[in-house]
Amino acid sequence: VGRLGRRDTRTVEREFVAFYQDRGAHLRNTAYLLCGDWHLAEDLTQITFTKLYRSWERIDRHDTLDQFARKVLLRAFLDERRRAWRREYPTEPGSTELDTATHDTSGTDSDLHAALVQLPKRRRAVLILRFWADMSVEQVADAMQCSTGTVKSQTARGLTQLRELINSKPIGTDSTEQRTP
């Protein structure tokens, strides 16, 4: 029984579903930016929500839920051993879920993503959490279980490396100067 008393399962699940509908897409986007693979992003999001579901009754400050969810997602990403065979194909007739064949990833934006994905995992995570997920240095340090100094140094190195990667290849018609930090 938590501090606020045990809520019934229906209430918990209603809150859970509402949170997924509200924040699921953003978390999946974050996962995609981290890993660069929609299949894996979907799996990481599911892992995150599965862990949230198990912890839901123990979370009595739901204003921090988003931060907690991003932390769980980050841990799932860092723990993930990426394998080419790790795919899931739903059997629902007519389903187009995870049908990435229809999504063209060629061109400038995939070049940008390729540059981002080339960064080391933790460095990439620092940049995305700080500048995409708008997390503070302290929040990122907490999520990554490291010091704030490490977050700052990883940020600086990540920005430098990303700038070099983007400038080292033609990105398309847009000026790379406008896109590099």
Next chain:
Amino acid sequence: MNDIHDLCQRILDKPAPPMRDSAHVLAIARHAARRRTRITATVGGLVAAATIAITTAPTLLSTRPPTPQAIAPSVSTPQTPSIGPPVAPAREAAAAHGDRIAQRLTDALPAGYSGRPGFDDRATITWLLIGQPSPAYVSRTRIHVANHAGQGSLSATLIGDDLPAPAGDLCAPAVASRLAVYVGADAGTCQVTTTLGVQIRVATVGHTTAATRFLTGGLLVVLWNPQWSKVDDSAPVDPNLPWREPDDPGQPPPTLNPFTAAQLAELAADPWLLP
């Protein structure tokens, strides 16, 4: 720093695949929570049994040399709890175990046979069964087996169906009907063997031989098919059973038989096939 945000936004501007609906996500989370509860209960039971054993042992050891009557209970009735089959792994664990299964299957090939991943570019595909009363999965690892005489496939399929292991005859019709969607309807022989202390159901279905190990909440099926047929994941023969191989690959009668039923049963009982 807004540049990074803009960069991310540009990456995400491309249309994304549709998201899982909330009911689907909730169903998977519920299933995982139930499975975790079961595992916790099992582990708790084992810990309790171990605690009893640890606290009882010194008492027994510290007593004076007992009479034969006093010794009798500890010798004749070891009070170990009745432990059922292992719990079927969660979907993620089953999928993540695919490469080790593929390695084990490849290692099992006799000399003169070669193996390679059995789905175009990979060995394992995991399907999530949507619309089941309970979330379930099929995680199939498949090896293409070949020698100078022909080609076939060896696979190991982990299935999570949330059903208990059958208590009675493993060749009973009810068991066969449970397996039918995974290995086809039984049309041949069926026998039960005990390998490495594990009961394995070995059945022939057409040309194929299936060795099945039952788990708590699922099963493991090792299947040898002496014919090779491509499983087109994007356009399966039966959309409701995408893991099934086409029945007639249009090849000559099988000429390969590298495995006996006993060898397949031994593979099914191999603890390395479970995460």
